[in-house]
Amino acid sequence: MKHAAHTALGALAAICALGMSAPAIAAWEPVRPVEFIVPAGTGGGADQMARTIQGIVTKHNLMKQPLVVINKSGGAGGEGFLDVKSSGGNPHKIIITLSNLFTTPLATGIPFSWKDLTPVAMLALDEFVLWVNAEKPYKTAKEYIEAVKAAPAGSMKMGGTGSKQEDQIITVAVEKATGSKFTYIPYKGGGEVAVQLVGNHVDSTVNNPIEAVAQWRGGKLRPLCVFDAQPMAYDEQIADGKSWKDIPTCKSQGLDMEYVMLRGIFMSPRATKDQIEYYVELFKKVRATPEWQDFMKSGAFNTTFLTGADYAKWLETEDKRHQTLMKDAGFLAAAGN
Amino acid sequence: MEELVNLFHGFAVALQPFNIMVMVVGIVLGVLIGVLPGLGGANGVAILLPLTFSMSPTSAIIMLSCIYWGALFGGAITSILFNIPGEPWSVATTFDGYPMAQKGKAGEALTAAFTSSFVGALFAVVMITLVAPLVASFALQFGPAEKFAVYFLAFCSFVGLSKEPPFKTIAAMMIGFALAAVGLDSITGQLRLTFGMTHLLNGFDFLIAVIGLFGIGEILLTMEEGLAFRGGNAKINLRVVLQTWKELPAYWITSLRSCLIGCWMGVTPAGATPASFMSYGIAKRVAKKGNNFGKGEIEGVVAPETAAHAAGTAALLPMLSLGVPGSPTAAVLLGGLLIWGLQPGPMLFVEQKEFVWGLIASMYLGNIVGLLVVLTCVPVFAAILRVPFSIIAPLILVLCAIGAYSVHSSTFDVVLMLVFGVIGYLLKKANYPLAPLVLAIVLGDKAEEAFRQSLLGSQGSLGIFFSNTLVSSIMVLGLIALFWSAIQQGYTRLRGATA
Numbered sequence: 001m002k003h004a005a006h007t008a009l010g011a012l013a014a015i016c017a018l019g020m021s022a023p024a025i026a027a028w029e030p031v032r033p034v035e036f037i038v039p040a041g042t043g044g045g046a047d048q049m050a051r052t053i054q055g056i057v058t059k060h061n062l063m064k065q066p067l068v069v070i071n072k073s074g075g076a077g078g079e080g081f082l083d084v085k086s087s088g089g090n091p092h093k094i095i096i097t098l099s100n101l102f103t104t105p106l107a108t109g110i111p112f113s114w115k116d117l118t119p120v121a122m123l124a125l126d127e128f129v130l131w132v133n134a135e136k137p138y139k140t141a142k143e144y145i146e147a148v149k150a151a152p153a154g155s156m157k158m159g160g161t162g163s164k165q166e167d168q169i170i171t172v173a174v175e176k177a178t179g180s181k182f183t184y185i186p187y188k189g190g191g192e193v194a195v196q197l198v199g200n201h202v203d204s205t206v207n208n209p210i211e212a213v214a215q216w217r218g219g220k221l222r223p224l225c226v227f228d229a230q231p232m233a234y235d236e237q238i239a240d241g242k243s244w245k246d247i248p249t250c251k252s253q254g255l256d257m258e259y260v261m262l263r264g265i266f267m268s269p270r271a272t273k274d275q276i277e278y279y280v281e282l283f284k285k286v287r288a289t290p291e292w293q294d295f296m297k298s299g300a301f302n303t304t305f306l307t308g309a310d311y312a313k314w315l316e317t318e319d320k321r322h323q324t325l326m327k328d329a330g331f332l333a334a335a336g337n
Numbered sequence: 338m339e340e341l342v343n344l345f346h347g348f349a350v351a352l353q354p355f356n357i358m359v360m361v362v363g364i365v366l367g368v369l370i371g372v373l374p375g376l377g378g379a380n381g382v383a384i385l386l387p388l389t390f391s392m393s394p395t396s397a398i399i400m401l402s403c404i405y406w407g408a409l410f411g412g413a414i415t416s417i418l419f420n421i422p423g424e425p426w427s428v429a430t431t432f433d434g435y436p437m438a439q440k441g442k443a444g445e446a447l448t449a450a451f452t453s454s455f456v457g458a459l460f461a462v463v464m465i466t467l468v469a470p471l472v473a474s475f476a477l478q479f480g481p482a483e484k485f486a487v488y489f490l491a492f493c494s495f496v497g498l499s500k501e502p503p504f505k506t507i508a509a510m511m512i513g514f515a516l517a518a519v520g521l522d523s524i525t526g527q528l529r530l531t532f533g534m535t536h537l538l539n540g541f542d543f544l545i546a547v548i549g550l551f552g553i554g555e556i557l558l559t560m561e562e563g564l565a566f567r568g569g570n571a572k573i574n575l576r577v578v579l580q581t582w583k584e585l586p587a588y589w590i591t592s593l594r595s596c597l598i599g600c601w602m603g604v605t606p607a608g609a610t611p612a613s614f615m616s617y618g619i620a621k622r623v624a625k626k627g628n629n630f631g632k633g634e635i636e637g638v639v640a641p642e643t644a645a646h647a648a649g650t651a652a653l654l655p656m657l658s659l660g661v662p663g664s665p666t667a668a669v670l671l672g673g674l675l676i677w678g679l680q681p682g683p684m685l686f687v688e689q690k691e692f693v694w695g696l697i698a699s700m701y702l703g704n705i706v707g708l709l710v711v712l713t714c715v716p717v718f719a720a721i722l723r724v725p726f727s728i729i730a731p732l733i734l735v736l737c738a739i740g741a742y743s744v745h746s747s748t749f750d751v752v753l754m755l756v757f758g759v760i761g762y763l764l765k766k767a768n769y770p771l772a773p774l775v776l777a778i779v780l781g782d783k784a785e786e787a788f789r790q791s792l793l794g795s796q797g798s799l800g801i802f803f804s805n806t807l808v809s810s811i812m813v814l815g816l817i818a819l820f821w822s823a824i825q826q827g828y829t830r831l832r833g834a835t836a
Contacts, residue, residue, distance in 0.1 A: 218683030
């Protein structure tokens, strides 16, 4: 009897395998619509990425159940993270993160940490570039920093997205590395920041490539350096005969600061191995589509893909680093009160 | 001239049968979305965005922008019939639209609202067609100080015009400011007034407050007055449309002024809400029948609707040419552009001619289609008021609850809506005006943010608000609006003394 059952199971598995085009059969699949939480407002970088993924999944039929994007931006994203944290054991909820995964609990004291969630995969890393208005004479980061140092302390304005988040962390780190002093002005969104720079209402920004590329191509902005360990990989010409690859690293310009932003996926707590595996496979398929590759190229993303233990280790390191950066900058909630 | 050639090419694109079909579907969906309070244009467009990925970018943007137009038209319907504004910029429409409906003139009010919306949108599209590059560079001059000046002007023109005692107006506005302050302080990154409650992290959403204050508050008032639903004798045939059209040209000055205000606000990009309030305020001040505003004056519907639509349409210009969305819906559309592989910015007009001019042509056509669709439905909408109150009130309540829930998918918001309903009822009983409160909730945190950004930049000096001609002139306009009645009184007294 036992033997017969095995044979029957084997036959069943064979039929299933024949029915599927992919060799790996996911042991778990969503049985109702999956909520895709964005801990930021509509139109921002994380939101764009989430909606692109949603579009790709729909267009290529990668999921049997719909993927629904929901923005929960309250409290610098804390609303979204708390929502996922409190949905333990619900595999139909995933969240895309930005650096507020680390900064929001530190700056606001909202009770959560990335360890409360289940890491799924790192999709990409977003770069940061130092931008100035193209009308200004500064051709290199060195020239610009000299000008900032020469000006009265605090008279040069750095525009950025949000307060006590990635843009301001970088600003403070630049100040520390060079002994300069900026006045940091927080705005709601990256696109707005880029336009404020075009209108000369601020002196520089650390916009992500996708937020400022249109203004660079329009000849309004000039990139000075990228805050990464090596130059970006894309060598397609963008403006005045330059490509992303031609932008030097800030370190090579004497500005010793590296910062990249996580675009990663997490699940609610207590997810099973099969469930994690399902989403990892899903995002592997998303990454293989031409739409995704176009999107990566248009935003000059660093396309590192990590899962499992490697991803967790990366998160661990970045978490420690953010604690140090935030503490040094005086951005911790306890210090602020 | 090159623009006109491009535009005709754009019409050729927009008039393809598939695109026309997409347009009609978009408008109808949009009207439905606009009628449901809370769902709103931005949510509607966001939900339907993935549907468009299989289309060409031009068809996709035509569909989405038509949903946007439809939602703009639809927002006026609930404002006029039930005093429930579905979008921030429909609030000013309720001031005279709802009293008109109560007087049995729902058909007239709806026709006036739809027609004005169309005029405003058309004016803005013509402006986009002719002066797009010029206007875009004007928008660049708006830093935080200039933005604050615009909000300041919106508040001032509202306080100055109010007939209620100034004390009550200011008190209501202060409650609004306090509510707007809840949530994350975007300048310091700290939480404010949340008392450790995760529900309050996002602050008080405008839509929840408005659905409660206006919608639920109104139902409570009507219940008290004996369940009678005024306005049941509204005319329900299409003749009302023609009759109203005969009346409308008399208000051409108000229309033109509202168009200009709307375009200016849309481009700056302060948005449609200050535009509608400002336009209503100024019309009330300068119109011959200004004293009747608030009691059901058709001009009081024309002014805010024209300005809101002109602004809503003009807001697409900074989005296309600068990549800065002028409204939440424009922000979602912006996301769509990027997904279709289009980079909004100065180069879009050069590199993607077919797309840009197809979109502009579809703005003309979409608005015409939209006007036809909603006007034919005027009798149907007006007939809703004939349904007995005891049947319609529970339905409105359910719609309000669904609307409040759909804003953040949270049941807490539904409770909050009911609380706001009771507050609205009490404030009305005590004769406190609701409009300043709502205005402060909508614009309070934006004004605060712009004010503090300016002061950060100027290192604390208030001089930044008078540092160049643009910002000083807006500030002076605001001060004049604020002290208008005092100035007027002083003037008459002066004249009395010399006579």
